[in-house]
Amino acid sequence: MPGSGQNSNNKPATSPVNRNSVADISRRRFLVGGSALGLAVGLGPWIIAGRSARAADKRLKLLQWSHFIPSYDKWFDDFARRWGEENEVDISVDHIGVAELATALSSEVSAGAGHDLIELGPEAAQFEPSLIALNDLNEEIQQQFGQPSTVSRRVSYNPVTKRYYAFCHGWAINPGNYRKNLWETAGAADGPRTWKELADTGCAIKRRRDVPVGIGLSQEIDSNLTVRAVLWAFDTALQDKSGTVILDQGIYYKRAVEAVKYLQDLYAKALTPEVFTWNATSNNQALIAGRASFVLNSISAYRSAQGSRPNLAKDIFFTPALRGPNGTRWANMQGVYNYVVPKFAQANAPTAKAFIKHLVANYDMAIYQSKLYNTPSYPQVSVPPGERGYEPLSGAQTAQDLSEAWFDSDPFKLPGEAGGKLRVLKNAVEWTTNLGHPGYASPAISEVFNTSVISNMMTCVARGQDKPEAAVKQAAARVHTIFAKWRERGLV
Numbered sequence: 001m002p003g004s005g006q007n008s009n010n011k012p013a014t015s016p017v018n019r020n021s022v023a024d025i026s027r028r029r030f031l032v033g034g035s036a037l038g039l040a041v042g043l044g045p046w047i048i049a050g051r052s053a054r055a056a057d058k059r060l061k062l063l064q065w066s067h068f069i070p071s072y073d074k075w076f077d078d079f080a081r082r083w084g085e086e087n088e089v090d091i092s093v094d095h096i097g098v099a100e101l102a103t104a105l106s107s108e109v110s111a112g113a114g115h116d117l118i119e120l121g122p123e124a125a126q127f128e129p130s131l132i133a134l135n136d137l138n139e140e141i142q143q144q145f146g147q148p149s150t151v152s153r154r155v156s157y158n159p160v161t162k163r164y165y166a167f168c169h170g171w172a173i174n175p176g177n178y179r180k181n182l183w184e185t186a187g188a189a190d191g192p193r194t195w196k197e198l199a200d201t202g203c204a205i206k207r208r209r210d211v212p213v214g215i216g217l218s219q220e221i222d223s224n225l226t227v228r229a230v231l232w233a234f235d236t237a238l239q240d241k242s243g244t245v246i247l248d249q250g251i252y253y254k255r256a257v258e259a260v261k262y263l264q265d266l267y268a269k270a271l272t273p274e275v276f277t278w279n280a281t282s283n284n285q286a287l288i289a290g291r292a293s294f295v296l297n298s299i300s301a302y303r304s305a306q307g308s309r310p311n312l313a314k315d316i317f318f319t320p321a322l323r324g325p326n327g328t329r330w331a332n333m334q335g336v337y338n339y340v341v342p343k344f345a346q347a348n349a350p351t352a353k354a355f356i357k358h359l360v361a362n363y364d365m366a367i368y369q370s371k372l373y374n375t376p377s378y379p380q381v382s383v384p385p386g387e388r389g390y391e392p393l394s395g396a397q398t399a400q401d402l403s404e405a406w407f408d409s410d411p412f413k414l415p416g417e418a419g420g421k422l423r424v425l426k427n428a429v430e431w432t433t434n435l436g437h438p439g440y441a442s443p444a445i446s447e448v449f450n451t452s453v454i455s456n457m458m459t460c461v462a463r464g465q466d467k468p469e470a471a472v473k474q475a476a477a478r479v480h481t482i483f484a485k486w487r488e489r490g491l492v
Contacts, residue, residue, distance in 0.1 A: 058089040060351045063105075064119030065098035068172075068300035068335070068373060075369040083358050089351060098335070099221065099280060102126075102450065109342060116345040117352040120166070122155050122435040124338040126446035128165040128491060131340045137353045138164040141360055145378040152377035154434040155336050155441040160243075160492060166338040167356055170366065170374045173428040174225065174334035176319035177287060177302060178294045182209055191294065191319040195233055195262060198294060198322060202270035205293045213270040214292030216278040217263070217459045219452040223278065225332040226296050227263065227458045232437060233324030234259035238448065238479055241438045243492055245483055248476035258325075260461050260468040267462040276459060288312065298334040299422070303371050306414055314417045318424050321431040330433045337374070363399050365389055371412050372422065375403065375429075444479075444486040453478050 062080065067073045077093050084091035094115065096104060102123045108114025109130045120127070138156070142148065148168065156166040178191035182205050192198040202213040216223035231237055236255035238247050246252040267275070274282075284301040286292035288309055295301070305313035321331035339356055341349050359366065363376045364383045368390045379400035390411065396402045407422040436445035448454065457475035460466045466474070486492040 058087070058348075058351050060084070060089055060091045060117060060348055060355060061094070061115045062092065062117045062119070062355075063094045063096065063101070063115040065101055065121070065335075066095040067370065068298065069303055069369075069371050072366075072370045072373070075365070079359075079362070079365070080355070083355060087354070089355075091355075105130075105340075105342070109344070112344045114342065114344070116341065116348040117355065118340050118342065120338045120340055121336040122333070122338070122441045123446045123450055124156070124166040124336075124340050125158065125441050126443045126450065127340065128158060128161070128163065128443055129489070130343055131165045132343055132346055132349055133163045133165065134167050134341065134353070135162075135164045137167055137356060141167075141357065141378065145360065145382075146380040148377040149379065149429060151333055151429075151432060151434040154436065154439075155333070156338055157440065158442065158491065159440060160442075160490070166340045168336060168338050168377050169356065169360055170337045170363070170377050171333040171432075172298045172300075172335035172373055173375055173425050173432060174229075174296060174298055174321075174331040175425060175428070176294060176322060177297050177299075177316055178319060179211070179287075179290075179292075179315050180317045181315050182211055182293045185209075191317060192322060193319060194323045195230065195266075196325070199262070199266045199269050202266075202293060206270050209293075211291065211293045212272045213266070214283045214286045214295040215266065215271060215275065216283055217267065217271070217275045217455065217462055218278045219455060220278060220280045220282075222280060222283055222296065223275075223455045223459075224449055224452055225334070227455050228435070228437075229296070229321065229331055230263055230324075230458075231256060231259050231454070232330040232433070233322060233328050234262065235324065235326055235328050237437060238445065238454070239436065239439050239483075243439050243442060243444075243483075245476065245479050247479055248473055253472060253476075256472045257468045260458055260471060263458045264461050264468065276463065287316070296331070298373055299371075299425075300373055303373070303412070306412070310414055314414060317418075317421055320424055320428070329431050330437060331428075331431055333432055333434055335373075337377075364402055367399060367403055367406070368411070372403070372406050372410070376400070379403070442486065442492045443489075444483040444492045447482050447486070448479055451482075453482075 073095055080091050080093050098121060101120050105118055105127060152168040152171060156168040157164050176191060183189065183191050186201050186204050188201050192201060198213060206212045215226055234255045236252040236259060240246050247256055283295040283297055287295045287301050288305045290312060302313060302316045305316060321329040323329040341352050360378055360381060363381050365388060366374050376399040379398060381399045383397060393402060393405050396405050404426050407426045410422050435441040435449055453475050457471045461468050461471045483492055
């Protein structure tokens with residue numbers, strides 16, 4: 001996952017969420033003015049706003065993933081505080097690693113108490129039975145700001161139940177990050193453009209320069225995203241548009257076998273055994289340490305390098321999604337900002353919705369403060385007048401206008417750094433898709449993702465533990481079982 005080398009969220013290490021009991025969290029409260037406001041100390045800073053806790057009639061407790069651009073969290077906490085002051089809401093913002101959020105929400109759902117507004121990734125679909133529907137919020141914002149991007153809708157809406165179980169305010173682009181010096185000396189100055197070239201030229205770089213490709217094959221987020229991108233590039237998938245499992249069906253099965261064989265070949269040619277034990281920060285750490293010629297990641301690893309290793313950052317360039325044997329290319333949304341409201345927080349839902357509306361209306365600042373990591377789900381949101389915290393751009397009237405202009409001319413470019421490096425991201429919406437492509441990120445799809453069924457399929461073959469044909473069939477059997485369970489519940 002995006003980040004540098006400190007931990008899974010590119011922030012200094014903090015104490016983990018106590019997953020045994022929400023009561024344990026509440027026993028360790030942060031006290032302000034004599035009022036206990038229920039936050040685990042290790043989760044992150046409290047933001048207290050508005051009137052005193054004893055006088056206020058509205059409160060809002062947020063739990064969200066620690067942003068991979070650490071300065072974004074500082075901005076966001078202040079943004080929330082100011083909104084709270086203006087609306088007489090006592091608001092707290094809590095940050096934990098993205099990989100911990102699903103477990104934290106599970107604990108709070110079990111306890112029937114916790115945060116009012118929680119930011120998840122694509123795994124939000126799996127929690128649909130425990131969440132209030134946000135149809136009214138989504139429909140209101142669509143009326144005000146236009147339709148969201150297709151990928152945003154597919155990770156927040158269930159077409160079977162016709163419920164918006166989440167509100168997706170943004171997502172992150174997942175390009176290839178490559179070391180230009182290494183690829184240029186290998187005859188590919190623009191980096192790899194196909195999966196075959198990644199294996200072949202990546203092999204040459206590893207052999208001549210002793211720098212491998214940084215593609216993970218383990219039970220972690222980035223590995224799970226990458227193996228799906230390979231399946232899609234080989235024109236196959238777990239499900240079709242209607243949610244029918246196709247991984248083991250006819251031509252899709254044959255293509256899946258070829259995709260598995262490809263990753264087996266990539267590992268043999270250009271990877272190292274350490275990728276079997278990688279975690280969500282490993283590819284970032286490898287790139288920044290100069291131990292990877294190519295990784296699939298958002299731009300946050302590059303941003304980290306700009307601060308810690310500027311000379312290396314100047315050598316990092318980007319590619320769009322890599323193409324498969326028939327020219328097909330898709331990348332996953334790297335990060336997904338899915339706000340959900342648990343059913344136990346029903347009383348505070350109106351306040352949560354009001355805050356989300358405020359965030360969407362000011363998404364120009366979210367884009368800038370994330371150093372262009374955040375891509376808006378609602379690209380036609382107008383840029384408000386007045387001071388916005390960045391140099392105004394002539395003619396930029398919408399969030400999309402700003403994103404495209406900043407990709408053309410990166411406001412965070414280092415002195416002496418090549419210009420236009422992010423220009424390749426301008427059409428990312430054309431090669432970015434969602435978990436569950438070509439369908440929706442259903443609860444079944446989310447469970448398959450969270451249990452690493454597909455990355456395990458790829459890994460066992462790369463390690464020589466199974467044949468590609470058998471591995472695909474075994475994985476498909478597991479996928480069928482998971483889908484059947486959710487169909488029985490009427491959610492797929």
